[in-house]
Amino acid sequence: MFRTLLRAVLVIIIVAAVAAFFIGYQFADRDDLGTPNAVGTTGTAVDVSTARDAGAEIAEKVAVGANAAQRIASSMALTAKIKSKMALDDTIKASQIDVDSAEGVVRLNGTVDSEAQRDRAVQLARETEGVTSVVDELKIR
Numbered sequence: 001m002f003r004t005l006l007r008a009v010l011v012i013i014i015v016a017a018v019a020a021f022f023i024g025y026q027f028a029d030r031d032d033l034g035t036p037n038a039v040g041t042t043g044t045a046v047d048v049s050t051a052r053d054a055g056a057e058i059a060e061k062v063a064v065g066a067n068a069a070q071r072i073a074s075s076m077a078l079t080a081k082i083k084s085k086m087a088l089d090d091t092i093k094a095s096q097i098d099v100d101s102a103e104g105v106v107r108l109n110g111t112v113d114s115e116a117q118r119d120r121a122v123q124l125a126r127e128t129e130g131v132t133s134v135v136d137e138l139k140i141r
Contacts, residue, residue, distance in 0.1 A: 006073040010066045017062040021055040075101045078130050082106060085124045092117045092124075097138065099125070104132035111139045 078101045086094035097110040106125045112118045118138045125134045 007070070010069055014062060014066050017059050021059050024051070024055055071103065074130070075103065078104070078106070078128065082125050082128050082131075085128065086121060089120065089124060091120050097121055101131075104130055105135065106131050106133070107135040107137060109137045111141055113141055115140060 079099050082099045082101070083094060086092055086097060086099070092112065096112065097108055100107045100109070106128075108121055108125060112121065118136070118140060121138060122134055122136050125131060
């Protein structure tokens with residue numbers, strides 16, 4: 001649910017940035033091709049090509065930010081999936097295990113009561129869709 005909502009927000013931001021860029025481009029003053037200048041809000045002449053370049057640069061930065069936000073959201077969703085699986089499993093104590101993930105790599109920290117609990121925690125993490133590897137740093141009491 002959270003992942004879907006975050007993706008929708010990111011898509012809206014990207015669409016708004018692209019729309020603003022194209023609207024600015026569409027309504028740019030292009031009547032006089034010899035002098036590509038328009039009057040800005042301060043009353044000074046603004047080079048239209050510079051404004052277009054600035055708009056393209058902003059759109060690129062928005063896209064990079066959206067990609068970073070999506071990676072973070074994906075890692076958060078993966079962590080939540082693993083923690084949920086552990087919480088529903090009666091053989092391990094999920095509250096004593098810290099789960100961190102980044103780009104498909106999952107790190108398990110904390111303490112467990114037995115080797116069987118450790119193996120089960122690692123197994124649950126490995127079985128989760130989107131996990132590429134698991135780093136087991138669990139300690140047995």
